[in-house]
Amino acid sequence: MRGHTSFVSGVVHLPGGQRIITCASDGSLRLWDLESSPQICDEWRDEGDDAGVRTMALSPDGKTLVSGSSDGTVRLWDVEMGKVVAKWKGHTGLVTSVCWSRNGERVVSGSNDGTARVWDVKHFNSGEPVQGWNPIKTRHMHVYAVSYSPEANMIATGGEDGIEIWDVKTAVLLSKIAFDQPVWSLAWASDEKKLIAGSNDGSIRIFDTATWKQIAVLVGHTGPIYSLTLCSNDRLLASTSWDGTARLWNLDTNLQVDLPLQHTSYVGCAAFSPSGKVLSTACYDNNAYVWDTQAILTTAGLEDLLDVSVKALSTFPLI
Numbered sequence: 001m002r003g004h005t006s007f008v009s010g011v012v013h014l015p016g017g018q019r020i021i022t023c024a025s026d027g028s029l030r031l032w033d034l035e036s037s038p039q040i041c042d043e044w045r046d047e048g049d050d051a052g053v054r055t056m057a058l059s060p061d062g063k064t065l066v067s068g069s070s071d072g073t074v075r076l077w078d079v080e081m082g083k084v085v086a087k088w089k090g091h092t093g094l095v096t097s098v099c100w101s102r103n104g105e106r107v108v109s110g111s112n113d114g115t116a117r118v119w120d121v122k123h124f125n126s127g128e129p130v131q132g133w134n135p136i137k138t139r140h141m142h143v144y145a146v147s148y149s150p151e152a153n154m155i156a157t158g159g160e161d162g163i164e165i166w167d168v169k170t171a172v173l174l175s176k177i178a179f180d181q182p183v184w185s186l187a188w189a190s191d192e193k194k195l196i197a198g199s200n201d202g203s204i205r206i207f208d209t210a211t212w213k214q215i216a217v218l219v220g221h222t223g224p225i226y227s228l229t230l231c232s233n234d235r236l237l238a239s240t241s242w243d244g245t246a247r248l249w250n251l252d253t254n255l256q257v258d259l260p261l262q263h264t265s266y267v268g269c270a271a272f273s274p275s276g277k278v279l280s281t282a283c284y285d286n287n288a289y290v291w292d293t294q295a296i297l298t299t300a301g302l303e304d305l306l307d308v309s310v311k312a313l314s315t316f317p318l319i
Contacts (some may be wrong), residue, residue, distance in 0.1 A: 003030055003039050007284035009054050010269045014079065015062040017273040020280050021079070022288045023067060025052035029077065034278070034290060044082040046075060055097050055269075060104045064121070068095025074109045074119060088119050090135065097145045101152040108155050110143035116157050118168070136171050138164055147186040156195060158183030163197055165212070175212050187228040187237070196237065198225025204239055204249070216254045220247055227269045231276040236293075236305045238279055240267035246281045248293070250302060258300045261291055276306045 006026040013020050019040070023029045029044040051071035058065055058079075065077040072091035075084050093112030100107055100121075107119045115135035140159025147156045154174065155166045162179035163186070166172070177197075185198035194215075195207045202221035205214055223243035230237055236257075237249040245260035246267050265284040272279055277294040297303045 002287050003043075004028065004286045004288075006052070007265075007286060008268065008282040008288050009052075010056040010067075011271045011280045011282040011288055012056060012058040012065070013271050013273045013278070013280060014058070015274060017275055017278065020271070020288070020290075021056070021058075021065065022282060023053035023056045024286070025054070025070070026050075027052055027069075029053065029056070029065070029067070029082075031082065032288070041082065044077065046084045046087070049073075054094055057098045057100055057107075059100050059121075060102060064104075066098045066100065066107045066109075068098045068109055068111075070094040072111060072113070074098065074107070074117075076121070088117075090117050091115065093142070096143060097147075099147050101148045102150055103152065106148075106152070108146045108148055110146035110157060112142045114138055114140055114142060114159075116143055116146050116155060116166070118155075134171075136166055138166075139173075139176070140164070144182060144184045145186045147188060149188050150190050150192045156186050156188070158186050158197060163195070163207075177207060177212055182224075184224050184226055185228045185239075187230050189230065189234045190232075191234070194234075196228055196230075198228050198239060198241075200224045202241065202243065204228070204237075206254070218249055218254055218256070220256050220260070221245065223266075226267065229270050229272055231272050231306070232274070233276075233306075233308045235307075236272075236276060236297075238270040238272065240270045240281060242266045246270050246279070246291075248279075248296065250305060252305070257302060257305075258296050261289075263289065276308075 004024040008024045010023040027050040031040040051069040056067040074088040076086040091111035097110040110116045117135045145158035157164045160182045163177040165175040181199040181201045187196045204218035206216040208215045221241040223241045227240045240246045248257040263283045269282040279291045279293045281289045
């Protein structure tokens with residue numbers, strides 16, 4: 001998918017699986033048709049603002065997009081109109097990560113200013129964050145990743161010194177997982193029993209959320225893990241890295257699936273289609289790429305990993 005004039009930093013699949021949206025540091029969002037590859041309509045821009053878009057996430061109902069920009073602004077976009085419907089200001093550094101609560105009522109954003117902020121989507125026209133304890137003043141110098149737990153009662157933040165787990169209602173620090181490496185990406189299993197973290201040394205670490213103890217390490221990448229994306233049944237994980245690859249992981253065995261998906265530059269983000277049969281990746285070579293996940297799994301004899309009727313193994317493989 002060619003068209004952006006600077007590095008592509010994010011990608012999401014819309015419901016139905018035939019369209020994707022990409023965002024880039026050129027300040028634009030673009031809508032693409034996967035069947036014919038062309039861009040649909042003009043690029044989306046916030047009028048009068050050229051701030052680079054660093055991160056984005058699609059709402060659970062697929063109707064609204066939240067983006068975070070280099071100027072510290074969090075924006076809500078109406079997907080049907082391709083227009084900004086709200087701007088939230090508060091961060092004093094670039095927004096590195098955004099995440100929706102599962103019910104779609106709130107968004108959490110993380111920033112290089114060391115804070116996370118929670119925004120009330122139901123009252124987005126107020127332009128104000130959720131009142132009370134906002135912002136969450138983390139112990140990180142910079143927040144690289146934020147992620148709502150599936151039940152939306154916790155927020156995980158990642159930074160230079162590891163992971164912090166925060167109570168959503170009180171912003172009390174519940175737990176801290178110390179790392180010897182910066183944490184760039186986070187993903188929760190849908191049953192909230194595992195938290196997965198991508199670190200600066202290229203390792204992917206899995207934690208049991210009952211104890212916050214590490215239970216597995218996935219090794220293969222040779223550069224920082226910039227994003228982690230789980231397929232809907234929690235059995236297939238996609239990771240992207242500054243080593244120029246995206247990789248698929250079988251979480252039943254914690255082993256890599258087939259060969260790495262090679263790119264020409266850093267890979268900033270990946271997203272599965274709703275069925276999991278397609279994976280799209282965002283690359284720092286200004287392009288987005290689309291991969292046939294089903295064909296890759298079939299070649300590896302692992303096509304059952306897309307079976308949504310089967311959840312990931314509840315037992316934890318040994319490290």
